[in-house]
Every structure is written in structure tokens, then in C-alpha cells.
Amino acid sequence: MQKTQLLKMLAVGGAAALALAACGGGSDSGSGGAPDVPMYEGPVGDGEGQLNILAWPGYAEDGSTDPAADWITPFEEQTGCQVNVKVFGTSDEAVKLMQGGGWDVVSASGDATLRLIYGSNVQPVNTDLTPNYADIFPDLKMQSHNSVNGVAYGMPHGRGANLLVWNKDVVGETADSWSIMFEPDSPAAGGVGPYDSPIYIADAAVYLMATQPDLGIKDPYSLDQTQFDAAIALLKEQKALVSEYWSDYNKQIEAITNGTMTGATSWQVLVNYYPENIGSTKAKEGATGWSDTWMIAKDTPNINCSYKWLDWIASPAINQQATAWFGEAPSNVKACDIDPQQCTDYHAGETAYWENVYYWNTPTEVCLDGRTDVKCVPYSEWSKAWSELRS
Amino acid sequence: MAATTASPPKGGFGYRHPRARLAALLAAPMTWLVVVYLGSLAALFLTAFWTVDGFTSAIVRTFTFDNFIEVFTTPAYLQTMLRTLGIAIAVTIVCLVLAIPVAYFMARVARPRWQPLLVAMILTPLWASYLVKVYAWRAMLTPENGVIAWFASPFGLGGPGFGEVGIIITLTYLWLPYMILPVYAGFIRLPNSMLDASADLGAKGWRTFRSVIIPMIFPSVVAGSIFTFSLSLGDYITAQIVGGKVIMLGNVVQQNYVTNLPFAAAFATIPVVIVLMYLAIVRRSGALENL
Amino acid sequence: MTTSRGTKVALSIFAVIAFAFVYVPLAVVLISSFNAGDTLAWPPAGFSTQWWAKAIDNEGVRNAIVTSVVLGLVATAVALIFGTLAALALSRFNFFGKDAVSLLIILPIALPGIVTGIALNNVFTSYLGGLTFMTLVVGHSTFCIVVIYNNAIARLRRMGGNMEEASADLGARGFTTFRLVTFPLMRSAILAGAVLAFGLSFDEIIVTTFTAGPGITTLPIWIYQNLFRPNQAPIVNVVAAALVIVSIIPIYVVQKFSSADERGGGVI
Numbered sequence: 001m002q003k004t005q006l007l008k009m010l011a012v013g014g015a016a017a018l019a020l021a022a023c024g025g026g027s028d029s030g031s032g033g034a035p036d037v038p039m040y041e042g043p044v045g046d047g048e049g050q051l052n053i054l055a056w057p058g059y060a061e062d063g064s065t066d067p068a069a070d071w072i073t074p075f076e077e078q079t080g081c082q083v084n085v086k087v088f089g090t091s092d093e094a095v096k097l098m099q100g101g102g103w104d105v106v107s108a109s110g111d112a113t114l115r116l117i118y119g120s121n122v123q124p125v126n127t128d129l130t131p132n133y134a135d136i137f138p139d140l141k142m143q144s145h146n147s148v149n150g151v152a153y154g155m156p157h158g159r160g161a162n163l164l165v166w167n168k169d170v171v172g173e174t175a176d177s178w179s180i181m182f183e184p185d186s187p188a189a190g191g192v193g194p195y196d197s198p199i200y201i202a203d204a205a206v207y208l209m210a211t212q213p214d215l216g217i218k219d220p221y222s223l224d225q226t227q228f229d230a231a232i233a234l235l236k237e238q239k240a241l242v243s244e245y246w247s248d249y250n251k252q253i254e255a256i257t258n259g260t261m262t263g264a265t266s267w268q269v270l271v272n273y274y275p276e277n278i279g280s281t282k283a284k285e286g287a288t289g290w291s292d293t294w295m296i297a298k299d300t301p302n303i304n305c306s307y308k309w310l311d312w313i314a315s316p317a318i319n320q321q322a323t324a325w326f327g328e329a330p331s332n333v334k335a336c337d338i339d340p341q342q343c344t345d346y347h348a349g350e351t352a353y354w355e356n357v358y359y360w361n362t363p364t365e366v367c368l369d370g371r372t373d374v375k376c377v378p379y380s381e382w383s384k385a386w387s388e389l390r391s
Numbered sequence: 392m393a394a395t396t397a398s399p400p401k402g403g404f405g406y407r408h409p410r411a412r413l414a415a416l417l418a419a420p421m422t423w424l425v426v427v428y429l430g431s432l433a434a435l436f437l438t439a440f441w442t443v444d445g446f447t448s449a450i451v452r453t454f455t456f457d458n459f460i461e462v463f464t465t466p467a468y469l470q471t472m473l474r475t476l477g478i479a480i481a482v483t484i485v486c487l488v489l490a491i492p493v494a495y496f497m498a499r500v501a502r503p504r505w506q507p508l509l510v511a512m513i514l515t516p517l518w519a520s521y522l523v524k525v526y527a528w529r530a531m532l533t534p535e536n537g538v539i540a541w542f543a544s545p546f547g548l549g550g551p552g553f554g555e556v557g558i559i560i561t562l563t564y565l566w567l568p569y570m571i572l573p574v575y576a577g578f579i580r581l582p583n584s585m586l587d588a589s590a591d592l593g594a595k596g597w598r599t600f601r602s603v604i605i606p607m608i609f610p611s612v613v614a615g616s617i618f619t620f621s622l623s624l625g626d627y628i629t630a631q632i633v634g635g636k637v638i639m640l641g642n643v644v645q646q647n648y649v650t651n652l653p654f655a656a657a658f659a660t661i662p663v664v665i666v667l668m669y670l671a672i673v674r675r676s677g678a679l680e681n682l
Numbered sequence: 683m684t685t686s687r688g689t690k691v692a693l694s695i696f697a698v699i700a701f702a703f704v705y706v707p708l709a710v711v712l713i714s715s716f717n718a719g720d721t722l723a724w725p726p727a728g729f730s731t732q733w734w735a736k737a738i739d740n741e742g743v744r745n746a747i748v749t750s751v752v753l754g755l756v757a758t759a760v761a762l763i764f765g766t767l768a769a770l771a772l773s774r775f776n777f778f779g780k781d782a783v784s785l786l787i788i789l790p791i792a793l794p795g796i797v798t799g800i801a802l803n804n805v806f807t808s809y810l811g812g813l814t815f816m817t818l819v820v821g822h823s824t825f826c827i828v829v830i831y832n833n834a835i836a837r838l839r840r841m842g843g844n845m846e847e848a849s850a851d852l853g854a855r856g857f858t859t860f861r862l863v864t865f866p867l868m869r870s871a872i873l874a875g876a877v878l879a880f881g882l883s884f885d886e887i888i889v890t891t892f893t894a895g896p897g898i899t900t901l902p903i904w905i906y907q908n909l910f911r912p913n914q915a916p917i918v919n920v921v922a923a924a925l926v927i928v929s930i931i932p933i934y935v936v937q938k939f940s941s942a943d944e945r946g947g948g949v950i
Contacts, residue, residue: 052897057907063741064740064741064742064743064745065740065742065908067739084897085897086897086898086899087907089906089907092649092650093649095649096648096649096807099449099807100803100806100807100812100813101807101811101812102812102813102814102895119449196631198646198650239636242636243553243635243636244553244635244636245636247631248631248632248909249909249915250526250909250915251529251631251632253915254529254530254533255533258533258535258536259535259536260533260534260535260536379650380443380650380651380654382650383646383647383649383650383651384461384647384651384654386646387468387638387642387643387646387647388465388467388468389467390636390638390642390643390646391467391468391470391471391638391643409775412775412856413771413775413777416767416768416770416771417767417768417771417783419763419764419767420764420765420767420768420771420787420827421768421783421786423764423823423824423827424764424786424787424789424790424824424827425786427802427820427824428786428789428790428798428801428824429786430805431798431801431802431804431805432793432797432801434801434804434805434808434809435797435800435801435804435805438804450808489700489703492693492696492697492700493696493697493700493701495693496693496694496696496697497697500690500693500694500697501697511930511933512701512704512705513704514881514933515708515926515929515930515933516704516705516708516926517881517885518881518884518885518925518926518928518929518933519708519711519922519923519925519926520885520901520902520905520918520921520922520925521885521887521902522887522902522905522906522909522918523711523905523918523919523921523922524707524708524711524922526909526918527707527708527710527711527714528707530710530714531706531707531710536725538706538710541725564703564704564707567703567704596686596689617788617792618791621791621792621793621794622794622795624794625793625794625795625796625797625888626794627796627888628887628888641794641796644796644797644800645796648800652800652804655800656800656804659794659796659797659800662793662794662797663793663794663797666792666793666794670785670788670792674781674785
């Protein structure tokens, strides 16, 4: 617990240092450095009549996918804000869409939030205006991915850990280590299924934290060049074991149930579909994970509707419904009163469970773990390295 | 543009002022294509000489050749380029081998009253969603449990699985109609008199095919190949779904376009150059008039 | 020339195999749409019409189809004007730069969709204030022009200029000739081109992904999104199967009412 907290504090400090560096150094970045977007002071008045939402699949449902999943229609009825939803498939896509403008709120994962904050695409969130913020799990508030300098930038939505899944017929009844995805003598060799995104480099880093402590990795999203190269080298070795890289749900579900993918990284929402012979756990080395945050666009013309949405989506009943439909842990403590089973399944309130879950974050040149003596590898390089690895 | 008209000037204003008439006809479409399309391509190309901010991925407008240098000096990228080129060529050849007999059958063997139905049967799959078709091929190709493996296993054979072969089969499936239709059109246009003349001169079937038919339908074949080649060259979704570990050029562009647009733009110039070269080569064949 | 009997038999067998290659995957789609399970895995878990029932009840897919139809119609209309104008110009005039113009018309379809997509996306989002329905129309129209153009110009070439000259000799002015002579002769070719352009637009995903504005869900986008939801995958098979069945009608009608020579025209 303490270690994680310390790490998180360091991470916050790192972001602060970055802000300072960017501010003071007359940066050559051309993007302006630290965000100086003003916070809305309130009050939240009548809605503007419209709200454009950018969301992960399953985060903003209006019943058109499944009539039972509808938390937009009641929102529209209650607030008069007519909702437009666009769904994105990856964090990169979300960032690009936000940069393009036209959206009021976005459900951003940690690997998108800082990019949006430092790109001045989003504004700070005045949590006094959203009463439900008070009931958010404390370990989701003011994290390095959703706040800067102690200023909140959004409303936590839900979280999950990237799980290890394995085919019991191939790997054995029990497994508890990512080694089945990384070691050449793994019984899952030839059936390994990594997540097809640059952010998966962090999964390799998590494994290296346990297996090669000499590298000194503290945070899988803050890798200096040496650490980064070690992670890439590990991934290159892993490539020989891989059957497929996956990024869409159906591809993984199909490959796992067919038995062609026998050891993989996965999500709870997918695990729910798997038959008896597929095991799943959070690996002992720890895991990457996500913690999603609803953020408000900097130039939104629909500020009242935006605040209404943030409060709506974090309200116990809606938060429970939305996170249950997606398959993740809710962010609101009171959501667990509505469906305790969901909170048990997804470990919502178990602080210990989340201690070694490293939420997706955006790697930047300034190390997020607080180191100032080295430069870390930024996300644009992660992305290129991933392309090169996959080539 | 020095305009000349094929017919002698007569009638209305347009005929007396061919240049004005030409300008009137071309103004709107050319404005659209030059401003909207070429303009966008030029802007993208320009972007390839810029770089990005290490943190926000925002574009920084400082001139550099780094993106191009990186694209052309990284062995892994060159490998992907070659692989993609190979896949596009393979798809085109397989499409050709399938399309010529099928098109010949449709145009010259099947009864004329069946022709509309046969053409409709070739067009129909184009209406099943691209994504659904690729997923159907995933179901076909899956090792062990796939449809192909399912049917092949009694014979002791396996499915081709995912990878280059899977990609080639799937892309061939997707773009085959684009090859069959122009080739079929070429066969339909063949005058019977010419084939008769060849036969009268004593040429056997194969000889006629090689010396008369092939040269006549060559432009149609090239027209079809522009589709099969270009569409394969730029595809990335198929590789994602049935490629296994294999990726194509488009995947690199798609992967980097958000975090590093200049790099993606530099990468995207490769298929553009390849396609332009291909078009330049085939232009002489008259194929561009037979699309 | 007459093709020998043996060759005919061989060609027929080959054609049957080729048509099987084309239709087996569609059969897989159709069979999977009656799958009782929640995934796309083969073989299907059992027979059920639940996904058809869900698809019929699904509001999202209905809206997406409407969006795609409207988009297809608007993009086709724009392409129809530009493609026909360009075909008239290039078939009736010789001028310096003609090759370059014809190349430019072909380019949007010859260049990979992802290049067109990111080029338009870059311009719209960086310089022109973001994506809307109109930007999507622009993207689609651009690659549809070539389809109309090809069909129109193939017809114009075969028509030759004699009819128009006769019309002019009889005193008809340029536009009158176009209205009363040229256009009626081109009509069926343009119609065939329009159907193909519409089809091309209806199924396009790559350029669409990069040019669609907020909240705009075309059918391919809807399908893509549903493939990313674990509990929704088989519903897309229903939609695809239904589309194939419905599409047979317009395709067959167009083929039926166009002469063999037109079918030989610039197809796509």
C-alpha cells in the first residue's frame, strides 16, 4: 500500500516537474507545455440541449445495442441534453478525435489522459459541482493519470486489470506468472496472445520488474532508454512464441475458445465468456490495467450538459449499470450496495488487489516516476518501436 | 490548354467556342479533385517533413528529413514494405488466374440469357460488408477448428492458418470481382469476326487465345489489376484479422498516424510512389481508358 | 471461333469451383447468423433465430442503414455530376494535359484508402475546423467520381460523335443536344455507374473511419463497433446476410435491363 502510494506521489511529482520544465525552459515543443486551461467555477445551470460524447464501446449506451443497456435516454429525459455518441476503438483514436474537436466529454484511459491534459484539449474539473465525486473510491482520486498539481481533470468511471488467461489443457491446471507468455520453454509457446498496442510494452516492463530487478524499473510507463531496450528485446524474443496479437474482443474470444491461443493477456469482460478449461488470474508479478476517466473538452459549448453527464455517469445506479455492462469494477463506493457480487467479481473495493496494478499512463520524455537525471522514452517512440517490432 | 475539337464547329456557342465549352465541363470536377484531393495529399506530404512533440504528439513544424531516413533505413520497415508488395502482387496474380477462365466462361461459354444472372452473382458479394467477409474468412482459416480445416482434416490435411497465405486468400476473395468484371467486359467486347478470322487462318484454340484474345483483353486485365493491386497494397484491416503475427504497410501507417502523423505520412508516401509508378507503366497499354 | 467441347467442360467446371469459392464464405456468414452462441466461433453452437430477432429490434442498425443510404445517395449525386462532366470533356475534346486529367480522376481509387483517409482527415481536422457529415460526403464523392466517369466515358466512346453532330446539323444548341441526344443515350451507363458508386460508398470503411464527423454511424462503422463488443458479434452476421439477400434485387434489375454491351462497359 505505502509503496504504491509513494510511487503514485512520485508520479504526481514527476508530472509537476514536467509542468515546471515545460513552463520555464522556453520549451521547443511548440505545444505550450503546462496546461493553463481555467476551471469552470459553476454553477451548473440548465442544459444547453446538446452533448457530444466520445466513449469506449459500452460506456455510453442508449439501448440501440441492447435495449436493456440504456442510461442515455433517462439522462436526456432528465436534463434535456440530446446526446450524440461516437465510439472509439483505441486510446490513440480517442486522442486524435479530441484533437479534432467537436466533442464535449470523453471517457479517456490513462494512456490518453495526460496527452489530452498537456495538449490543452481538456479542462480541469470542478469536483464541487459533481456531488457524486464524494463517493468515488479514494484510491481512484487524484492519481497521476487524472490530475495535475493536485487539480482534478475528470470523473473516474471504472477500472480493471489486464489478466493472465491460459488454456488448462495445454498449460496445466494452475498458472500464476506472466512467464507462460515470455519464457521460451513455456507450454503455451506458439499460442501466446499479446495485446496489439504499443502500451503492451509496459506489460513486458512489469515482467522485467520481477525478473530483472537490476534494471531498476519502478514504473512500467517510465522507461529510460536502457530499460526500454530491455523491454523491446524481451518482446522480440516473445514474438517467436506468439500465435496472434489481438486488439478486438472477438478475435481473442474466438482464438481462446478454439484453443489456438493458449496463453494470453485478457480482460475480465472477455474472461466471462470463457469455458471451464480456461483459467484466469492476476499474475503474481503484477499487471497493467486501466482506470478510465470522464473528461471535459476545453472549448465545450455545452458545459452544463457536460457537468450533468459527469455527475450522472458517476451516480451509484448508473455507474453500477455501465460498469457491469462493460465488465469492470465500478468507481462509486455505493455502486457496490446495488450489486455486491459485481464488486466481488471485479475486486472493486479491495485496495490490496490494485496495489500492483499499474494503470495505463502516457509515457513522456520527463519520467513519470520522478527521476530527473535521465530522459524517458516518450509514447511516440513506443508507438514506432511497436510498429518495428510487429514488422 | 490548347483545345481542339474532333468535330467541325457548328451549332451553338459551345461548338463555336470549344475551349469555353471544355472549360465549362472541366471546371467543377477539376476544382474538386485538385483542391480537395491533391491539396490534401500535398498537405500530408508536407507533414512528412515535420516532427512531433514528445509529449502531446502535437505536430512541430520544423523541417527535417528524419522521418524519411528512418523509414528507409530501418530493416524491419523495409521488410514490411517488401512483404506488402509481394502480397499485393500475389493477390493480383491469383485474381488473374481465377478471373480469366471465369470471365471467359461467363462471356463466351454460358448462354447469353444467363449472363445477367452470372454478373449479378459476381456483384452480390460486394454487398456483404467487407468486415463481415474478412471475419468469415477468419472462421474459414482458423487452424484445427476452421471451416477449411474441418473439411480438410478427413484427408489428413490442415487449413492454411493465419499469416501471409491467409492474407493473400482473403484479399483475393475480397477483390476478385474487381478483376472479373473488367475482364468479362473485355471478352464481351471481342468481336466474333476477329476470332473467326483467326480460326480461318488456321489458328487452333490455344493459338487464338494467345495471339488474339490475350492482346485484346490486356487493357482490361491491367484495369482490373489496378484495383486488386492498389486495394491490397493499402489494406490493413485484413492483416489485423487474419494476419496472425504478420502486418502490412497500412498497419504501420494506421498505428502511427495518431501519435506521430509526420512519420505515418512519410510511410504513406511509399504506397503512393509504388502506385504512381505502376500507373505510369500501364498507362501506355491504354488500360486507364478501360477501368 | 468455337470453343472446343473439352475446353467448355473444363471452363464450366472451373467456373463452378470459382463460384463456390465466392459463395462458401457467404454461406458461412448465413449459417453463423443462426448460431445459438454468443461468438463467431465455428462450428456454430446450435440453431437459433435469436440474432435475427435482435437485429430486427435493433434501433442502432436501422439508423446506421439510413445514414449509409443517405450518404451513398448524396455522394453518388455529387459524383454523378462531376463524373459525367469529366467524361463529356475527355471524350469530346483533345487537349494538352488530357492524360494528367484522366490520371487525376483515377487516383482516388488507385491510391490506398488509408492514404486518402489520413490526407483528408489531416486537412479537415488541422485546417478546416473538424469533421462533419459533409466531410464524409466529400471523402466518398472523391472516390465515387471515377466509377461514374468510367461508365460514362466507355459509353461515350462507343457512341462516337455522329449523333451529336447530326443534332447540331439540325440546329440544336449544345445543351439541347445534351438533353435530347447525348444524355438519353448515356442514361443506362450512368445508372449502372451510379449503382456501383452507391455500393462502393455503402461498404466503405477506411476513408469513412477517417472522415466521419461526431455521432455519424454508417453501417460499416456500426458493424466495426459491434465486432468490438463481445455480446454483439453474431448480430453482424445477420445484417450481412440480410444485405446480401436484399442486394440481389437491385443488382439483378440493373443487369436485366442493360444490354450485354453495357455490362461490358466500364465496370467499376
